[in-house]
Amino acid sequence: MSSLLKIDNMSVSFATPRGNLRAVNDVTIELLKGESLGVVGESGSGKTVLSRATMGLLPGTATRTGTITYNGQVISDLPKDEVRELWGTGMAMIFQDPMTALNPVRRIGAQLTESLTVRLGMDKKAAKQKAIELLMRVRIPDPESMLRKFPYQLSGGMRQRIMIAIAVSCEPQLLFADEPTTALDVTVQAQVLDLITELRKESDMAMILVTHDLGVVAGHTDKIAVMYAGDVVEYAPTRQLFSNMKMPYTEALLKSIPRLETPTGSRLPVIEGRLPDPTKNEPGCPFANRCPYVTDKCRAEKPPLTNAGNNHYYRCWFPIGGEK
Amino acid sequence: MPDVEQPVEVSPKLTKTKNKKPIGFYLSATWIGTVVFLAAFGWVLPTRSWDSADYDALGVKPFSPNHPLGTTGDGYDMLSGLVNGARISIFVALVGVIIGGSIGTFIGVTSAYYRGMYDRVVTMIFNVMLSIPNLVLSLALLSVLAYSDENNPTTTSRRVGVLMLSLTIVVVPILGRIGRASALQWAGREFVLASKSMGTSNPSIIIRHILPNVAPAILAIGFLAVGSLIIVEGSLAVLGIGVPGGASWGSMLANGRGNIAYSPHEVYMPAMAIALTVISCNWFGDYVRRALDKRESKI
Numbered sequence: 001m002s003s004l005l006k007i008d009n010m011s012v013s014f015a016t017p018r019g020n021l022r023a024v025n026d027v028t029i030e031l032l033k034g035e036s037l038g039v040v041g042e043s044g045s046g047k048t049v050l051s052r053a054t055m056g057l058l059p060g061t062a063t064r065t066g067t068i069t070y071n072g073q074v075i076s077d078l079p080k081d082e083v084r085e086l087w088g089t090g091m092a093m094i095f096q097d098p099m100t101a102l103n104p105v106r107r108i109g110a111q112l113t114e115s116l117t118v119r120l121g122m123d124k125k126a127a128k129q130k131a132i133e134l135l136m137r138v139r140i141p142d143p144e145s146m147l148r149k150f151p152y153q154l155s156g157g158m159r160q161r162i163m164i165a166i167a168v169s170c171e172p173q174l175l176f177a178d179e180p181t182t183a184l185d186v187t188v189q190a191q192v193l194d195l196i197t198e199l200r201k202e203s204d205m206a207m208i209l210v211t212h213d214l215g216v217v218a219g220h221t222d223k224i225a226v227m228y229a230g231d232v233v234e235y236a237p238t239r240q241l242f243s244n245m246k247m248p249y250t251e252a253l254l255k256s257i258p259r260l261e262t263p264t265g266s267r268l269p270v271i272e273g274r275l276p277d278p279t280k281n282e283p284g285c286p287f288a289n290r291c292p293y294v295t296d297k298c299r300a301e302k303p304p305l306t307n308a309g310n311n312h313y314y315r316c317w318f319p320i321g322g323e324k
Numbered sequence: 325m326p327d328v329e330q331p332v333e334v335s336p337k338l339t340k341t342k343n344k345k346p347i348g349f350y351l352s353a354t355w356i357g358t359v360v361f362l363a364a365f366g367w368v369l370p371t372r373s374w375d376s377a378d379y380d381a382l383g384v385k386p387f388s389p390n391h392p393l394g395t396t397g398d399g400y401d402m403l404s405g406l407v408n409g410a411r412i413s414i415f416v417a418l419v420g421v422i423i424g425g426s427i428g429t430f431i432g433v434t435s436a437y438y439r440g441m442y443d444r445v446v447t448m449i450f451n452v453m454l455s456i457p458n459l460v461l462s463l464a465l466l467s468v469l470a471y472s473d474e475n476n477p478t479t480t481s482r483r484v485g486v487l488m489l490s491l492t493i494v495v496v497p498i499l500g501r502i503g504r505a506s507a508l509q510w511a512g513r514e515f516v517l518a519s520k521s522m523g524t525s526n527p528s529i530i531i532r533h534i535l536p537n538v539a540p541a542i543l544a545i546g547f548l549a550v551g552s553l554i555i556v557e558g559s560l561a562v563l564g565i566g567v568p569g570g571a572s573w574g575s576m577l578a579n580g581r582g583n584i585a586y587s588p589h590e591v592y593m594p595a596m597a598i599a600l601t602v603i604s605c606n607w608f609g610d611y612v613r614r615a616l617d618k619r620e621s622k623i
Contacts, residue, residue, distance in 0.1 A: 057521055060440075087523035100514040105536045105616075114532060115522040166522065 003069075004206050005031040005054070005174055010066035010076075012046075012053045019279045023049040025230040026066075033173070036200065036207040038217030038238070040253065041227035044275050047210045048096075050227065051176045054208070055091050056083045071173070088119050092172040094196075096179040098159035102151040109147030112166055119170050134165040137202075138195060157188035161195065168199055175200070175207045181216060193220050214254050218242065223311075226250045229275050229286040232305070236312040246308055246319035248291050285317070293318055349611045352604035359601055363414040366407040374404035375569070386589050393593055396570075397583045402593050405576050409594065412484065412572035414601075417553035419488050424495025425546050431496070432503030433538055437511050437530055447504070453497040459559055462490040466565045483567055487560065491553050499545060506541045507534050540616040547609025551602035558598055573598050 012024040024046045031037050039047045053064050056075070068076040070090065075083055095101040103111060112134065113127040122130065128147070135143035138161040151159055160180060167175060177196060181189035197220050200207055209221055217224055217238070224241050226234040226249065234247040245251055252271045273290035276282060285291070288298040295318065303317045362369075372378070377399035378391075386394040386402070393402035435446040470486040472478040510516065511534060519529050554573070560566035561574030562581070570579045573594040580590030 055521065057517065084523050084525070087521055089523065093518070093521040095514050095518050097514060101518045103515045103519075103533050103537070106532070110532075111519075114519065114524065118525075118528060119523050163518070166518070170522070 002033055003030055004033045004035070004071060005029075006067075006069040007054060008067045008069070010050075010053065010064065010068065012049050012058065012062055012064050015061045015063070016279065021278045022281070023062075023230055023278060024053060027225075027232050029225060029232070029235070031174070031206055031208065034200070034204040034206055035223070036197075036209060036221045038221035038224040039208060039210045039227060040212065040214055040217055040224060042212055042253070042271070042275070044229075044278075045227040046230040047212075047227050048178055051093070051178055051208055051210050055087065055093060055176060056080070057093070088115050088172065089170045090172055091174045091176065092167040092170065093176040093178060094160075094163050094167045094180045097183045098156055098163050099183065101163055102159055104151055106150075107147065108149050108151065108154075108162055112147070112162065112169065115166065115169050130169070131165075134169055135162075137168075137199065138162070138165045140165075156184050157192065160184060160188075160192050164192070164196060164199070168203075168205070171203060171205075173205060175205050177207060177209045179211050180209075182211070189216070196220070213257070214250075215257055226253070230278065231286065231315060232313075233287070233315045234313065235305075236308075236314075237310070240310055240312050244312070244321065246312065246314035246321065247316050248293055248320060249287050251320060252290075252292075285315075345611070348607045352607035352611075355600055355604040356608055359410050359414060359597075359604075362407045363410040366411055369407065371404040371407055372401040374401065374408040375571075376400075385587075386593075394587070394589050396580060396590050397587055400570065402576075402589065405570060406573070406593060406597055409571065409573040409576055410597070412567055413554055413557055413574065413598075416484065416488055416491060416557055416567075416572070417550045420491030420495050420553050421499075421546050421549045423488075424492035425499040425542065425549065427492075428496040428498065428500030429503040429535075429538070429542050432500035432505075433507040433530060433534055436504045436507035437526070437534060443504075446500070450497040450500050450504075453493070454501070458494040458556060459563075461494060462487070462556065462560055463563070463565060465490040465493075466560065480568060480571065487557065487566065491556060494556065495549050495553070498549060499542060502541050502545045503538055506538045510534050510537045540613045543616065544609040544613035547605045547612065551605035551609075554598055554601055554605075558594075 007027060007029045010024060010027045011022065014021040014023060027050060029037065039050060041047045049058075049062075052058055053062070054068060058064060064076070066076065067074055070086065075086065102108075109128065109131060112131040113122075113124070116122045116127040116130055117124065131147060132143045135146055140146055140158065140161055151162075154162070160183075164180075175196070180196065181192050184192060193216065196207070196209075199205065207221075209217060211217055221238050223235070223237045225232045226241075226247060228249050234241065234245065234250050241250065245254070249271075255269045256271060258268055271290055276286050276289070284299040284301060285294075285303055288294050291298065297317050301317075303315050305313050305315050306319075307313055308319070372391075378395060378401065379399050381388075381391060381395050382397060382399045384391050384395045386392070388394065391401050391403065393406065395401055396405075431446055432450075435443040466483070466486055469489070470478045470483045472483070516529060516533055519533055524532070557566060557572060558574030558577055561572060561578040564578065566572065566578070567575045570576045576594040577591060577598070580587075580594070584591050
């Protein structure tokens with residue numbers, strides 16, 4: 001399989017009144033056609049910025065360095081208008097909150113056919129036909145009448161399906177799903193994820209799934225990048241990561257998922273402490289202050305990204321299970 | 325396949341009670357309808373000529389058989405005067421709001437969307453414009469561009485033209501600011517980003533996503549502005565620089581001022597027309613805003 005997206009040494013920083021905020025540090029990621037990558041990390045770890053920066057959807061205060069290659073074409077230094085050509089038809093994004101990602105005053109039909117008429121140049125009738133097909137693909141009952149509805153008439157799960165339908169309407173090759181299930185209730189989460197995976201299989205679409213929930217990525221991705229404070233701290237094929245994790249942070253993330261078998265009344269496991277201040281550039285491992293295995297070396301020197309073989313990379317001086 | 329959710333149905337009964345219109349809506353809509361109809365088609369109605377005096381009926385009180393709303397001290401029929409006055413008063417106010425509102429909304433919404441230097445300059449200009457009292461502005465424009473004395477009189481149409489220009493300038497920053505404030509709130513919403521991420525161009529996003537959301541605020545304030553422009557027109561006429569010769573409501577009011585002691589209806593009638601129209605505009609604007617307000621809070 002050939003490479004679809006290659007991110008080389010991408011860094012993103014924002015100019016803020018308190019100084020330069022580094023949101024993503026030197027990230028290198030490669031994604032093959034039809035493959036899916038999970039980006040996992042806690043709030044503020046830079047995972048959303050990573051996905052938006054890759055697409056080029058950053059606000060004016062952001063600076064991005066590094067190269068992004070999409071389908072063999074370097075897109076990181078293209079002018080905005082040419083990047084926009086790729087949006088929708090090449091790369092598309094599903095947003096986190098379906099409550100705010102649909103325009104409240106326009107009908108579902110209008111919002112769904114917008115990119116079809118504007119981007120693909122379909123006439124109204126063809127666009128409507130295609131919109132009905134899309135709604136059927138995302139399992140919405142009675143698609144005809146759905147076209148005339150306003151977003152406020154729909155539930156969260158329905159809206160997220162509409163968002164998915166909009167995102168896949170121009171048949172992109174790469175889908176960014178930015179916490180697509182965070183705003184939904186647990187019973188609907190699984191349905192939405194299964195739906196995305198099904199749609200991906202149908203059209204061989206690659207996906208970058210951004211989430212804070214390791215449980216969500218487990219069944220739906222081929223590989224996982226764990227992010228912490230803007231760094232990719234562990235990067236491995238999904239199976240490999242779960243069977244042989246190297247990074248104390250990944251372990252801590254996994255431990256903080258509540259389990260059914262824990263006795264009633266026991267405390268939820270949490271990762272103590274908080275992320276380091278992203279405007280300061282302190283030496284040492286950014287996770288040092290919260291790590292149970294911390295040593296003096298961790299506080300003094302930042303570990304490099306180390307290759308453990310089998311496409312497994314980690315960023316730690318003292319990985320779980322020792323070197324290799 | 326996962327379970328399919330049922331579409332949310334709003335029961336017809338619920339919708340009906342929600343959409344029940346207040347009585348004020350019907351009253352104001354009727355009044356506005358009547359005034360607009362008279363303004364547009366008043367000239368085909370079999371009323372008396374508004375600018376020729378009936379010398380057998382000077383200062384007749386209202387409710388007389390020949391002159392239902394009475395006449396002025398000079399024998400001009402009040403009803404025909406009001407019908408004719410509606411044309412100028414409504415026309416001037418509407419043109420001011422439509423042209424000024426379009427320009428203001430365009431500038432305000434684009435500045436909120438693109439931000440940066442453009443936005444700062446626009447905000448500054450709006451602030452400067454808002455700091456000039458609108459009567460003073462209109463006075464200055466009218467006395468410079470439509471100066472008139474015995475030796476070089478200006479035509480009424482020039483007066484009306486300059487009046488509309490000044491009213492337009494008054495409206496631009498008012499609706500511009502409303503448009504900017506409202507668009508600022510919507511431009512940061514996720515659906516704008518979502519549409520952008522599908523490759524929609526900026527002008528297209530403004531037209532399809534921002535404007536429909538800004539429209540309720542603009543329409544509501546627009547109706548308010550129609551009301552206030554009618555008042556501005558009246559004030560200018562009373563100051564003696566509006567439309568001359570009793571051709572508008574304000575002008576009729578100004579002409580009747582001297583006779584208020586013995587024939588008060590000369591002032592009351594145009595004043596009432598102005599008051600009713602302004603109140604109706606406010607009510608109607610408020611209703612329009614609520615009716616167009618289709619957002620989350622409606623659930």
